[in-house]
Amino acid sequence: MKIRVLGCSGGIGGENRTTALLVDDDVLIDCGTGVGELPLQSLVRIDHVLLTHTHLDHVAMLPMLLDTVADLRQGPVRVYGLPESLEALRRHVFNWQMWPDFTVLPEADNPGLLLLPLQPGENLQLGTRRIRLVPALHTVPATGYCLDAGGEALVFTGDTVDNPALRRALEAISELRYLLIEAALPDSSLALAQSAGHLTPSGLFALLEALTVRPEVFVTHLKPGHVREITAQLASARLPQTLRSLARDQVFVLNTAS
Numbered sequence: 001m002k003i004r005v006l007g008c009s010g011g012i013g014g015e016n017r018t019t020a021l022l023v024d025d026d027v028l029i030d031c032g033t034g035v036g037e038l039p040l041q042s043l044v045r046i047d048h049v050l051l052t053h054t055h056l057d058h059v060a061m062l063p064m065l066l067d068t069v070a071d072l073r074q075g076p077v078r079v080y081g082l083p084e085s086l087e088a089l090r091r092h093v094f095n096w097q098m099w100p101d102f103t104v105l106p107e108a109d110n111p112g113l114l115l116l117p118l119q120p121g122e123n124l125q126l127g128t129r130r131i132r133l134v135p136a137l138h139t140v141p142a143t144g145y146c147l148d149a150g151g152e153a154l155v156f157t158g159d160t161v162d163n164p165a166l167r168r169a170l171e172a173i174s175e176l177r178y179l180l181i182e183a184a185l186p187d188s189s190l191a192l193a194q195s196a197g198h199l200t201p202s203g204l205f206a207l208l209e210a211l212t213v214r215p216e217v218f219v220t221h222l223k224p225g226h227v228r229e230i231t232a233q234l235a236s237a238r239l240p241q242t243l244r245s246l247a248r249d250q251v252f253v254l255n256t257a258s
């Protein structure tokens, strides 16, 4: 299984693109502005989109993706997320005011979009790829995802603060190789981070120190105006592992069980 980072910034401007991961060539985790970089033939191949939550930096490209590929594909694009997330998309995006309702377009019995709710604790099997929900705690209902194909696993937390359920879930993944986790704001913005449901480097250190599993950690969602400060704080970590910033176009390959 191959995971390519299309966007991992907490904002836009210059080379920054917001959150999206491409799994092989047919699955997206989140649909931020990084998706807009894919060529048309790659967009058409997207069959599944898994959403961590509904904030715009994670769903901004979804309406335009559907509109772009609707008449170029055979079947619908399957969009998965927590029930609350999908309900928010129905009410606030695919409501004919913000965007047409692709759950009934181009035809009600041949829609371009299927909204498929996932429950916490649920497993989703896409071919050989297993995707499990990982608890996240944010200002809106949110989830992370654990990806594996029977061997090594990668966890992408999405937007979250530290929480006991996330720690327990990470501890339970013995084959965890990569952890992609956020630190959106520097410690100097702790109050803002807490009200916005984001981690700062110190919060991330506390979470990692509490774990007995030792994945390779890549930090995502840095706010563009604070990259230098956050990066310096990450470099000061006294942890067994080095913390690296996630980079656009970075690729992770997960080994399957031999």
Ligand SMILES: [Zn+2]
Residues within 6 Å of the ligand: 053, 055, 138, 159
């Ligand atoms: Zn968010």
Ligand SMILES: [Zn+2]
Residues within 6 Å of the ligand: 019, 055, 057, 058, 159, 221
């Ligand atoms: Zn976000």
